Amino acid sequence: xxxxxxxxxxxxxxxxxSSGKTSILIDAGFSGIEVQRRLAAVxxxxxxxxxxxxxxxxxxxxxxxxxxxxKGKMSVYANRATHSAAGKNFKNLYSFEEFTTGVxxxxxxxxxxxxxxSHDTSDPVGFIVSDGxxxxxxxxxxxxxxxxxxxxxxGCNGIILESNHDxxxxxxxxxxxxxxxRVRGNKxxxxxxxxxxxxxxxxxxxxxxxxxxxxxxxxNRPDLAFKTVTGILKNGEIRQxxxxxxxxxxxxxxxxx
Numbered sequence: 001x002x003x004x005x006x007x008x009x010x011x012x013x014x015x016x017x018s019s020g021k022t023s024i025l026i027d028a029g030f031s032g033i034e035v036q037r038r039l040a041a042v043x044x045x046x047x048x049x050x051x052x053x054x055x056x057x058x059x060x061x062x063x064x065x066x067x068x069x070x071k072g073k074m075s076v077y078a079n080r081a082t083h084s085a086a087g088k089n090f091k092n093l094y095s096f097e098e099f100t101t102g103v104x105x106x107x108x109x110x111x112x113x114x115x116x117x118s119h120d121t122s123d124p125v126g127f128i129v130s131d132g133x134x135x136x137x138x139x140x141x142x143x144x145x146x147x148x149x150x151x152x153x154x155g156c157n158g159i160i161l162e163s164n165h166d167x168x169x170x171x172x173x174x175x176x177x178x179x180x181x182r183v184r185g186n187k188x189x190x191x192x193x194x195x196x197x198x199x200x201x202x203x204x205x206x207x208x209x210x211x212x213x214x215x216x217x218x219x220n221r222p223d224l225a226f227k228t229v230t231g232i233l234k235n236g237e238i239r240q241x242x243x244x245x246x247x248x249x250x251x252x253x254x255x256x257x
Contacts, residue, residue: 001017001018001019001020001129001131001133001134001135001136001157001158001256001257002016002017002018002020002254002255002256002257003015003016003017003018003136003158003160003209003254003255003257004016004042004044004251004252004253004254004255005160005211005213005246005251005252006030006035006038006039006042006251006252007029007030007038007246007247007248007249007250007251008140008160008213008214008215008246008247008248009060009214009215009216009217009247009248010060010214010216010217010248011029011060011217011248012029012030012034012060012063012248013027013029013060013061013140013213013214014026014027014028014029014030014035014038014064015027015138015160015213016039016042016044016254017129017136018044018048019109019110019131021108021109022050022107022108022109022110022131023044023048023049023050024049024050024051024052024053024107024110024129025049025051025052025053025068026052026053026054026055026127026129026138027052027053027054027055027061027062027065028052028061028062028063028064028065028068029058029059029060029061029062029063029064030063030064031063031064031067032064032067032068032071034064035064035068036068038250038251039251041250041251042251042253042254043254044254046071046072047072049068049072049074050074050075050107050108051074051075051076051077051097051107052065052068052069052074052075052076052077053077053078053112053114053127053129054076054077054078054082054086055082055124055125055126055127055138055140055141056082056119056121056122056123056124056125056141057082057085057086057089057121057122058121058141059089061141062086062089062090065089065090065093066089066090066091066092066093069093069094069095070092070093070094072094073094073095074094074095075094075095075096075097076090076093076094076095076096076097077097077098077099077105077107077112078090078096078098078099079098079099079100079101079114079123079125080098080100080123081122081123082121082122082123082124082125083096083098084122085121085122099112099114100114101114101115101116101123101125102114102115102116109131109132110129110130110131111129111130111131111132112127112128112129112130113127113128113130113152114126114127115127115128115148115149115152116146116148117139117141117142117146117149118142118143118144118146118186118187119141119142119143119187119188120143120182120185120187120188121141124141124142126138126139126140126142126149126152126153128152128153128156134157134158134257135155135156135157135158136156136157136158136159136160136257137152137153137156137158137159137160137161138159138160139153139159139160139161139162140160140161140162140213140214141162141189141214142162142189142190143184143185143186143187143188143189143190144186144187144190144194145190145194145197145198149198150198150201150202153202154201154202154204155204155206156202156207157206157207157208157209157257158207158208158209158210158211158255158257159199159202159207159209159210159211160210160211160213160246161190161195161198161199161210161211161212161213162189162190162195162212162213162214163190163191163192163195163196163212163213163214163215163220163225163228163229164183164188164189164190164191164192164195164214164215164216164219164220165183165184165189165191165192165216165219165220166191166192166219166220166221166224166225166228167184167191167193169219169220169221169224170183170184170191170216170219173218173219174218175218175219183216183219189214189216192220192224192225192228192229193228193232195212195225195228195229196228196229196231196232196233197232199229199232199233200232200233200235203233203239203240203241205239207241208241208242208255208257209241209242209244209255209257210229210241210242210243210244211244211245211246211252211255212225212226212229212243212244212245212246213246214246215245215246215247215248217248222245222247225245226243226245229243230243242255
């Protein structure tokens with residue numbers, strides 16, 4: 001399997017996953033043109049895509065979904081609450097397929113499991129995407145770590161995990177008090193230390209790649225997120241996975257597991 005975080009942050013999120021036969025996007029929070037530009041930058045043919053999975057209805061995750069769906073004649077997969085909350089943004093899709101949170105479904109040669117996370121939206125989810133041999137876990141936009149998240153993400157060979165903010169930078173930053181509380185609340189976003197501690201429990205010998213995602217441009221720094229996570233993981237006895245950063249302004253590496 002191959003995957004690439006095409007961009008991640010409060011201005012747009014989109015991730016590519018491919019089995020070699022089947023290629024999909026998780027979210028499309030950039031314009032359709034921008035998503036196609038980023039795909040081309042890492043050598044991915046837009047016409048190879050078959051579907052878009054949607055985590056939740058915030059605009060930084062769905063902005064380009066309708067136009068990409070129509071242009072690529074792709075089905076869009078989301079749960080009922082997310083589809084309803086997206087409203088007019090999802091009225092002109094090429095095709096819509098509803099899934100139930102917590103219930104696995106098949107798409108071509110992928111087995112996909114949407115699992116519940118904690119965010120201030122209607123029914124937010126993370127995803128496990130497997131080709132039967134390897135699996136990739138996607139989990140951003142969650143304010144807390146749950147046993148369910150651990151259960152689903154443990155055993156994955158690749159993980160995209162939120163490392164959104166540094167508490168000190170957030171507390172001393174320009175956000176108004178209500179927004180600071182939203183970010184650090186249990187339906188907000190994970191702090192670096194939360195992501196690091198969680199990852200320490202998820203590391204195993206077959207976890208090859210971890211991408212730290214949804215890093216705040218205001219309340220965090222990529223180097224600080226990386227340092228926090230790698231510092232915690234170095235204290236473990238198991239081999240560390242490759243750690244990289246998903247950025248807002250450009251696609252990351254095309255990774256293979």
